[in-house]
Amino acid sequence: MPVGQDTYEALTREDQAHLLHPQFYAPDHAEPVIFESGEGVWLTDVRGRRYIDGLSSLWNVAVGHGRTELADAAADQIRKVAFTNNYVGYSNVPAIKLASKVVDLAYEDMAGVFFTNSGSESNEGALKVARFYWNLQGQPGKVKLIARERSYHGGTLATSSMTGLPVFWKYFGPLVPEIVHTEKPDNLECDCEPNSDGECAHWIERAILREGPDTVAAILCEPVKGAGGVWTPSDDYFPRVREICDRYNVLLIADEVITGFGRTGHWFALERWGVQPDILSVAKAITSGYIPMGAFIVTNAILDALKSTPADARFMHAYTNSAHPTAAAVALRNLQIMEDEQLVANAQAMGDRLGEGLRDALGGHAHVANLRHLGLMAGFSLVADASTGAPFEASRGMGLQVQKHLRDQGGVITRIVGDSVLFAPPLCINAAEVDLVVEATARAVRDVTGK
Ligand SMILES: Cc1ncc(COP(=O)(O)O)c(C=O)c1O
Structure with a gap:
């Protein structure tokens, strides 16, 4: 039952009094949408308003909302046992089964799974296992991590340092040392096809050459830069990155916290280009957001190294809730839904429909540039002049206006980064729902830009 205005206002006051939200800025919460329930791609707020969840909430609700199978999987497991310790000499059945399932689905040479509770923990663990591996190989000097501009990797201090978006650094310094970023090279002449944000593998x-290959443990890449603005790679980017990593003896970590488990129309994104990472970092869609869980997954070579450590070199990395049986049971059921309903193929088909729909509706628009999509991730940039790419003045808040129009008039929740508008709806979306998103977006752009 929708609540009345008085109850909504009371909830809002209580929210404002005590709840510190992620990326907190008080004015954002003046008139919040307070969600209550969901079904498929649809969300309903406490006032009874319905919206299409155009970003799968936070890129995570892959199988859609309201899946009673997942509620049942959690309840059945909780009835069996609260929690069991997975440390020295202990294990649990859902975690054992899930590790095998993840290895089956992941890249061919992947073999070992360490479960975490979030994408940040997965990326931080990925760096720790990379450094640990190089120590076991007798190369303790290989400690640096190179990450890319405009990438997002998490909210802990180390993963904020990995993130290539300076807005996430302000007032949190000093950042973690030995985590560095790519830069646009001077005088670069090459035959690479650039990524949609202009970079190429030579960056x-x-x-690596700037830092010295003997000091570099790993490169960290999101296959599609998600939270930084849905920036898609060119087809030659990742094959070249793999080749560069091999040439300089550097590990490749794929941060597939967004792209993992089907989002790009493949179970894992680098499959599209036949590229295999050394470490794979996942979270979000592994449980479709019904319960927190993540993982980092390593190749046979790294697993073999971990299995042959001497007694004084145990991999002393741990979280209480690693391989939590309830989260593992939900993840197993969630992956089964994805397989039964062929949601990876649906992500490809509906992603293409969304990308083409946005191109048909907005391609050639005077204020729209850089329409991009890969699988069920799409984005475009609002600009003052599409022929030159010149941006709108930031103070006009064009992205924010389109986002608000989409939400309040189009009934579509999505995300913006500056003047880029981003979409990543649940993998279960159907054609009619994709068309609603496209129509609402075309209307929002027309009304806000006046064209
Ligand atoms: C690519 C990527 N990596 C890591 C993270 C961090 O994940 P979490 O917020 O679960 O810690 C995110 C979160 O959005 C992400 O998009």
Whole structure:
């Protein structure tokens, strides 16, 4: 039952009094949408308003909302046992089964799974296991991590340092040392096809040479830069990055916290280009957001190294809730839904429909540039002049206006980064729902830009 205005206002006051939200800025919460329930791609707020969840909440609700199978999987497991310790000499059945399932689905050479509770923990663990591996190989000097501009990797201090978006650094310094970023090289002449944000694989090679290959443990890449603005790679980017990593003896970590488990139309994004990472970092869609869980997954070579450590070199990395049986049971059921309903193929088909729909509706628009999509991730940039790419003045808040129009008039919740508008709806979306998103977006852009 929708609540009345008085109850809504009371909830809002209580929210404002005590709840510190992620990326907290008080004015954002003046008139919050307070969600209550969901079904498929649809969300309903406490006032009874319905919205299409155009970003799968936070890129995570892959199988859609309201899946009673997942509620049942959690309840059945909780009835069996609260929690069991997975440390020295203990294990649990859902975690054992889930590790096998994840290895089956992941890249061919993947073999070992360490469960975490979030994408940040997965990326931080990925760096720790990379450094640990190089120590076991007798190369303790290989400690640096190179990450890319405009990438997002998490909210802990180390993963904020990995993130290539300076807005996430302000007032949190000093950042973690030995975590560095690529830069646009001077005087670069090459035959690479650039990514949609303009970079190419040589940016990574230059960063390795700048730091010294003997000091670099790993390169960290999101296959599609998600929270930074849905920036898609060119087809030659990741094959070249792999080749560069091999040439300089550097590990490749794929941060597939967004792209993992089907989002790009493949179970894992680098499959599209036949590229295999050394460490794979996941979270979000592993449980479709019904319960927190993540993982980092390592190749046979790294697993073999971990299995042959001497007694004084135990991999002393741990979280209380690693391989939590309830989260593992939900993840197993969630992955089964994805397989039964062929949601990875649906992500490809509906992603193409969304990308083409946005191109048909907005391609050639005077204020729209850089329409981009890969699988069920799409974005475009609002600009003052599409022929030159000149941006709108930031103070006009064009992205914010389109986002608000989409929400309040179009009934679509999505995300913006500056003047880029982003979409990543649940993998279960159907054609009619995709068309609603496209129509609402075309209307919002027309009304806000006046064209
Ligand atoms: C690519 C990527 N990596 C890591 C993270 C951090 O994940 P979490 O917020 O679960 O810690 C995110 C979160 O959005 C992400 O998009």
